[in-house]
Amino acid sequence: MTTARPPRPLTPDEETLVRALTRLMYALPRAIDADMVREQRLPLVEYITLMRLSEAPRRRMRMGDLAVACELSLSGMTRIVTRLEGQGMVERVRCDDDARGWNAVLTDAGLARLENAWPVNLASVRRHFLDHLEGIDVARLARAVQRVAGDG
Amino acid sequence: MTTARPPRPLTPDEETLVRALTRLMYALPRAIDADMVREQRLPLVEYITLMRLSEAPRRRMRMGDLAVACELSLSGMTRIVTRLEGQGMVERVRCDDDARGWNAVLTDAGLARLENAWPVNLASVRRHFLDHLEGIDVARLARAVQRVAGDG
DNA sequence: AGATTGCTTGCTTCGTCAAGCAATTAGTTC
DNA sequence: GAACTAATTGCTTGACGAAGCAAGCAATCT
Secondary structure (H helix, E strand, O other), X not given: OOOOOOOOOOOXXXXXXXXXXXXXXXXXXXXHHHHHXXXXXXXXXXXXXXXXXXXXXXXXXXXXXXXXXXXXXXXXXXXXXXXXXXXXXXXXXXXXXXXXXXEEEEOHHHHHHHHHHHHHHHHHXXXXXXXXXXXXXXXXXXXXXXHHHXXX | OOOOOOOOOOOHHHHHHHHHHHHHHHHXXXXXXXXXXXXXXXXXXXXXXXXXXXXXXXXXXXXXXXXXXXXXXXXXXXXXXXXXXXXXXXXXXXXXXXXXXXXXXXOHHHHHHHHHHHHHHHHHHHHHOXXXXXXXXXXXXXXXXXXXXXXX
């Protein structure tokens, strides 16, 4: 029932990296989310949702696409959009070409909220992450992380 | 109610990095956890818990320290240890020097489980992460991520 | 009509916060 | 120093919110 053959063990550097990354993966989203909630009363998931919508053509996206863009399940997305709708930041509009589909549309209020919130997000990202990258080739790292994030 | 002054905007490289990292932060833990559950029926949190215990002197740790080591709240830790205890992988033993305290102790069964599971974890980490880092100075990155992960 | 797609809802699980219980330490009085 | 109370610390439990899966409903496609 075990895997075929054991993978190559980690080098010490890899070991260090993986350990630190494990901590980071858990800690960073929480730290940023905590900042957003504390300073803007806007959880990170909701911020990301508004963000994605703001970048989409006509400020709208279908639920399924939005879920993918936000790294969320479709049902999770439904609930978040419902929440945002309740606060007037998003509206649900039937899809033009397919009446099964719904678009989540960013309202003006939602856009205003987003513009209010992004400096907080940015500051948080800088403080918890970017500020610690001295001596790192950011362009190169960005490309690597893109590769990592873009797989399956 | 807004922050004092807007932080320096992102350079294009930073922008790319942050976007990718945001995706990564959500996707990577899930991907690895999914692998662990699918192939070993052992969620990542539980794996990490066993891991931390296995590295501690006398294979034991106090609940509070363990929670910190696992990036978890104390109550969350309580529930996970309860779960692991129910499966015979961990035992609870009163603390010698402070009768309020409890040690979570890794049993032989727990250690065996861990040794069974680590190749799966390692393979998953390689596949989802390390394999994509070509062209990156791993030692340098490791140090940077350590700095990032070690702050508050 | 039957199969498929798009979204929502019911149920369950997980983890956090706040409250609670138990043991220890600090402080006060004698 | 002993005896007793108050404050603190360590962990668990209850209630809750968040997110996932699976089942359901509605609209479309063949």
